[in-house]
Each structure stands twice: as C-alpha cells, then as structure tokens.
Amino acid sequence: MNSVVCIAQVPDTEARIKIAAGGRRIDEAGLKFIVSPYDEFALEEAIRVKEAKGGDVTVISFGPDRAQQALRECLARGATQALHIKGEVADADSLGIAKVLAAAIKSTPHDLVFFGKQGVGTDNSLVGPMVAELLGYPQVNVVTHLEVGDGKATAHREIEGAEEIIEAALPAVITAQKGLNEPRYASLKGIMAAKKITIETKSVADLGLQDSDIFNQRVTTVAIELPPEKKGGRKIDGADPAAAAKEILKYIREEAKVL
Amino acid sequence: MAGVLVFAEVKDGKLKRASREALSIGRKLAAAAGGDLAAFATDRAAAADAGLYGAKKVYVAAVGPYATETYAAAVQQAISQMQPSIFLLGGTSNGRDLAPRIAARLNVGVASDVDRLEWIDGKLRARRPVYSGKAFATVDVGGNPAIATTRPNAFPPEESGDGAAEVVDITVPQIQAKAKLLETRTPEAGELTIAEADIIVSGGRGLKEAANFSLIRDLAHAIGGAVGASRATVDAGWIDHQHQVGQTGRVVSPNLYIAAGVSGAIQHLAGMSSSKHIVAINKDPEAPIFRVADLGVVGDLFQIVPALTEEVKNAKAH
Numbered sequence: 001m002n003s004v005v006c007i008a009q010v011p012d013t014e015a016r017i018k019i020a021a022g023g024r025r026i027d028e029a030g031l032k033f034i035v036s037p038y039d040e041f042a043l044e045e046a047i048r049v050k051e052a053k054g055g056d057v058t059v060i061s062f063g064p065d066r067a068q069q070a071l072r073e074c075l076a077r078g079a080t081q082a083l084h085i086k087g088e089v090a091d092a093d094s095l096g097i098a099k100v101l102a103a104a105i106k107s108t109p110h111d112l113v114f115f116g117k118q119g120v121g122t123d124n125s126l127v128g129p130m131v132a133e134l135l136g137y138p139q140v141n142v143v144t145h146l147e148v149g150d151g152k153a154t155a156h157r158e159i160e161g162a163e164e165i166i167e168a169a170l171p172a173v174i175t176a177q178k179g180l181n182e183p184r185y186a187s188l189k190g191i192m193a194a195k196k197i198t199i200e201t202k203s204v205a206d207l208g209l210q211d212s213d214i215f216n217q218r219v220t221t222v223a224i225e226l227p228p229e230k231k232g233g234r235k236i237d238g239a240d241p242a243a244a245a246k247e248i249l250k251y252i253r254e255e256a257k258v259l
Numbered sequence: 260m261a262g263v264l265v266f267a268e269v270k271d272g273k274l275k276r277a278s279r280e281a282l283s284i285g286r287k288l289a290a291a292a293g294g295d296l297a298a299f300a301t302d303r304a305a306a307a308d309a310g311l312y313g314a315k316k317v318y319v320a321a322v323g324p325y326a327t328e329t330y331a332a333a334v335q336q337a338i339s340q341m342q343p344s345i346f347l348l349g350g351t352s353n354g355r356d357l358a359p360r361i362a363a364r365l366n367v368g369v370a371s372d373v374d375r376l377e378w379i380d381g382k383l384r385a386r387r388p389v390y391s392g393k394a395f396a397t398v399d400v401g402g403n404p405a406i407a408t409t410r411p412n413a414f415p416p417e418e419s420g421d422g423a424a425e426v427v428d429i430t431v432p433q434i435q436a437k438a439k440l441l442e443t444r445t446p447e448a449g450e451l452t453i454a455e456a457d458i459i460v461s462g463g464r465g466l467k468e469a470a471n472f473s474l475i476r477d478l479a480h481a482i483g484g485a486v487g488a489s490r491a492t493v494d495a496g497w498i499d500h501q502h503q504v505g506q507t508g509r510v511v512s513p514n515l516y517i518a519a520g521v522s523g524a525i526q527h528l529a530g531m532s533s534s535k536h537i538v539a540i541n542k543d544p545e546a547p548i549f550r551v552a553d554l555g556v557v558g559d560l561f562q563i564v565p566a567l568t569e570e571v572k573n574a575k576a577h
C-alpha cells in the first residue's frame with residue numbers, strides 16, 4: 001500500500017506578516033517556514049498505513065529551494081522518499097499547483113494520495129480536490145478517521161454538525177483534518193536515517209508541463225494588504241459581576257444588536 | 260456567457276443561509292455583469308426560496324443527497340446549459356468540496372472563502388482573508404465561468420421581492436461514482452456549529468476544567484449562539500475539536516463573539532478577529548484578547564458569565 005503526501009511549506013503560524021514592495025506578495029525576509037500544520041496529520045496517517053501494510057510514503061512539495069527543509073523534516077518523521085519540484089509557487093494559482101502535483105503523482109507508485117484539508121496561510125482548501133479531479137479519483141475531504149481495506153478506504157468526513165462515512169475506491173484522495181491522529185515528532189534515529197535519503201528534484205518542464213499553464217493563470221493577485229489595526233475598545237472593571245453583566249447586555253443589545 | 264449561477268443547497272426543506280447569502284451577492288453581480296441570476300439545486304423546494312432572492316430560473320437535477328462526483332456531473336450540465344459568466348457557492352462543507360472539482364474540470368479560476376465580490380472591467384474581482392486573517396488578498400478570477408465560494412456571514416441575505424423562479428429540469432448522464440456515502444452521523448444533535456453561527460461564545464483555559472464548559476454552554480444556549488473553544492481546551496480534551504476557533508481550527512466571523520478565559524494568542528486571534536463585535540472577559544488586564552475586544556471586561560469569568568446568562572434570560576423573557 002503506497003502513499004503520496006503533498007506537503008506545502010508555509011510561514012510559521014506565529015509569524016507577523018509583512019507585505020513586500022509592490023504590494024502583491026508577503027515579505028519573506030526573516031520568516032520561518034514550517035510544514036503546513038494539516039499536512040502533518042496527512043503525513044502521520046500515511047506513515048501509519050505504511051507501518052500496518054508496508055509500502056512507501058513519498059512526500060512531494062512544489063516550491064522554491066527552501067521546500068527541501070520541509071521534505072527533510074518529513075523524511076525524519078518516517079517518509080521513505082521525497083520529491084521536490086522546484087518553482088516559484090507564489091506565482092502559481094491553485095489549479096497550476098494541482099497540475100504540477102498531479103503530474104508528479106502519476107509517475108510515483110500510489111494507492112492513497114494525502115493532502116492537508118487546507119494550506120495554513122493560503123487557506124484555500126482547493127489543491128487536494130483539484131488533484132482528485134485531474135487524476136479522475138474519488139475524494140474525501142476533511143477526514144477525521146480512516147480505515148484502509150482491500151482496494152478501498154472508508155473515511156469519516158466532517159461536515160456542519162455531523163459526520164459522513166464515505167467509502168472510496170482506491171486510488172483515492174484524502175484531505176486530513178485535525179483529529180485524524182496525533183502526529184509524532186522526529187526521533188534522533190529518524191533524523192539520522194533521513195540524511196541518507198536523497199531528495200529527488202525536478203522542474204515543471206521535467207514533468208512535461210508548460211510554465212504558461214502554471215504561472216499567472218486563471219487567478220492573479222492584484223494586491224495583498226494588512227487589515228486595519230484593530231484598536232481595543234472600551235475596557236471596564238468587572239469587580240462587580242452584576243454591574244458588569246448589565247453593561248455587557250447593554251452593549252449586546254445596543255451596539256451588536258443581536259438580542 | 261452571461262449571468263450568475265448559484266449552487267443552492269436545501270436543508271430541512273429550506274434554502275441554507277449560505278446559499279441565500281450567495282444568491283444575494285449573485286444578484287448584485289448579475290446586475291453589474293449582465294444576464295440573469297439562476298440557481299442550481301437538487302431539490303424542487305429550492306425553487307420558491309431561490310426566487311425570493313432574485314433567481315429567475317432554477318436548474319433542478321434530482322440526484323439525491325450530496326456526493327462529489329454526481330454533483331460535479333450535474334453542475335457541469337447546468338453550466339453548459341446556462342453558460343454563466345460567474346458560478347458561486349456558499350462556503351459550506353459541500354460548497355467547498357465541489358468548487359475545486361468544477362474549477363479543475365473546466366480549467367477555470369476559483370477563489371475560496373471570499374468576503375467581497377465585484378465585477379470590474381469584465382472580470383470577477385474577489386477579496387479573501389489569507390494567513391488566517393492576518394492579511395487580505397485581492398484577486399482577479401478568470402475563466403468561463405469564474406468561480407468563488409462565499410465566506411459565511413460576509414454577504415447579508417437580502418430578499419429581492421420577486422416571486423418563485425421558473426424550474427428547468429435537467430437530466431444528468433449516468434456516471435459510475437467511485438465514492439459512496441455509507442452513513443451520516445449526527446453526534447451532537449441540536450448544537451449549533453461555529454461555522455455558520457451568528458453568535459459564538461468561546462471558552463479558554465481560564466475555565467480550569469472540562470466540567471466548567473457548562474458555563475459557556477449555558478450562556479450560548481441562552482443567547483442562541485454556538486460554543487467555541489481555544490486550542491488549549493481542545494488539546495486538554497475538554498471539548499471536541501469541531502469547536503476550535505483559530506488558525507488550526509475554524510476561522511469565524513460572527514456578528515458577536517464572546518470570549519471568556521481566553522488569553523488571545525495570535526493563532527486564536529487569527530480565527531476570530533474579523534468578528535463584527537467582540538466581548539472579552541479575562542481577569543488579566545494585560546491579556547492580548549483585549550487588543551481586539553470592542554468591550555473588554557477585566558474580572559472573574561466564574562462570576563461574570565453566570566451573571567450575564569441570567570441577564571440574557573431575563574432580557575429574553577421580557
């Protein structure tokens with residue numbers, strides 16, 4: 001049972017976002033980059049499938065040179081192979097990214113293809129289902145529980161206030177939600193073992209794709225802006241709880257107007 | 260290419276709020292872009308409702324409960340029949356499941372979770388929060404149709420005063436779906452979910468232990484809101500992660516957000532700072548949550564929250 005896990009490298013969630021000159025991108029100077037948090041659940045699940053049933057876990061990331069760090073970390077946690085597709089991912093729209101990943105996945109043995117339910121930062125939740133469509137696979141999004149059987153997988157999909165249990169024929173696309181598992185940390189042994197694995201590198205052209213179909217197509221960023229700094233409003237003393245409660249109620253009724 | 264098509268989802272015989280919101284902005288876009296507003300639905304019950312929000316036609320495919328592949332085929336059929344210049348979906352679980360699938364099939368652009376939409380120079384221009392609300396991106400969405408999913412609560416639903424829409428039945432080619440729904444489970448029947456709630460009451464580690472979430476639940480219940488939570492409480496196992504607000508939980512923008520015993524870590528703020536009205540209760544006057552709160556109350560949540568619950572109950576009784 002082979003798995004592919006698509007890994008997006010994103011700015012640390014603690015990071016303060018600054019806008020680069022030109023106003024269309026964020027300023028990456030001094031930013032720390034991490035494996036997108038939901039992709040950690042995706043990777044962990046793939047490793048568990050491998051531990052139960054054997055096979056490979058290939059991590060794939062499309063991005064600039066720094067993406068190698070993210071892949072290296074995944075290898076240290078237990079991925080068995082890594083593929084880096086080099087490119088200025090900030091200029092690609094989600095469908096461009098999906099085309100690149102779909103082409104890379106095609107040439108990698110797989111039964112399951114894992115994604116995060118969303119890239120933390122882009123916050124799109126687009127790439128996984130797009131890859132499913134391009135490859136003609138079924139998809140189960142926002143998965144909190146997965147069982148892999150013979151030629152099929154049963155996944156629990158989180159929806160508003162309920163969950164759906166969906167059976168999908170393999171190969172299938174699964175996008176991971178928090179709660180799917182508890183991701184492990186890299187062990188020292190894992191870190192050492194990962195050093196011995198070479199990360200394969202390809203370009204978009206190596207995958208037989210045209211830059212013109214990937215970059216600056218379909219969706220183009222006009223501007224990125226910071227929200228107006230929200231100034232704290234009124235602060236009151238809550239030493240007298242009854243008085244504070246009355247003040248809050250007044251605010252809720254007169255300003256928020258929800259009661 | 261003209262007009263706007265909206266994915267109209269029906270629940271319990273009524274149009275979902277997210278779909279009403281999408282129709283309402285869809286009507287404005289149709290006025291700007293030219294052409295009519297139409298809806299795609301899988302239930303005839305949507306027709307009357309969608310008409311109230313300005314839809315002139317409703318394309319109905321009787322394909323049953325939501326399934327990605329079947330719905331994608333049905334929507335594709337409706338799009339090829341209508342040739343809209345814009346296709347909108349409310350940002351529900353299903354809308355977000357379907358939009359990327361359609362975009363990839365038609366090789367068109369899609370913007371997710373948008374909170375502003377305009378038709379400018381023959382193009383769909385969308386604004387969307389990125390980096391969990393720490394920034395906003397404005398994007399031009401190209402393609403026929405250009406696709407967007409709308410962020411819950413960002414576009415107020417407005418009735419148009421029109422009557423029922425014309426129903427156009429569409430037949431969908433039989434497809435061999437590779438995934439099937441086995442079962443739907445509703446674990447917390449009756450509880451509102453934070454994704455679509457207009458009011459959210461959130462609790463943090465200041466609650467001290469799982470049982471004290473009842474204080475938050477009681478207030479949420481009294482006020483008619485959903486229960487939210489910080490990650491610290493979810494990680495501690497006090498509450499299910501479906502309730503988590505923040506960068507690795509849900510990003511929400513309700514009309515009113517009440518936070519009690521939540522410090523306001525950057526990852527939490529990222530998920531709620533775009534709420535329209537924010538009330539924070541925290542005993543630490545320096546808590547970062549006060550930086551985003553419109554009304555900050557420095558005090559003990561164990562005293563203030565129950566007092567507020569009583570006030571709300573009294574107010575509702577009168």
Ligand SMILES: Cc1cc2nc3c(=O)[nH]c(=O)nc-3n(C[C@H](O)[C@H](O)[C@H](O)COP(=O)(O)OP(=O)(O)OC[C@H]3O[C@@H](n4cnc5c(N)ncnc54)[C@H](O)[C@@H]3O)c2cc1C
Nearest residue numbers: 463464465489490491505506507508520522526527542560
């Ligand atoms: C990658 C990453 C992702 C994350 N994602 C999220 C996320 O999505 N959502 C999220 O919430 N966090 C997230 N976090 C965690 C975040 O950094 C904080 O740890 C977390 O939000 C803290 O939760 P808290 O406010 O409940 O607890 P604390 O920070 O411990 O705050 C408790 C607060 O309660 C107050 N308090 C105590 N007693 C009382 C009382 N009697 N009355 C009133 N106030 C009282 C205290 O003054 C304090 O301010 C993430 C962290 C990382 C690293």
Ligand SMILES: Nc1ncnc2c1ncn2[C@@H]1O[C@H](COP(=O)(O)O)[C@@H](O)[C@H]1O
Nearest residue numbers: 006007062115116118119124125126127
């Ligand atoms: N550049 C990338 N390289 C590899 N995987 C990616 C990339 N961008 C997005 N993904 C995957 O797609 C998921 C959803 O991303 P998004 O659609 O941007 O929210 C992520 O969690 C990753 O699993």
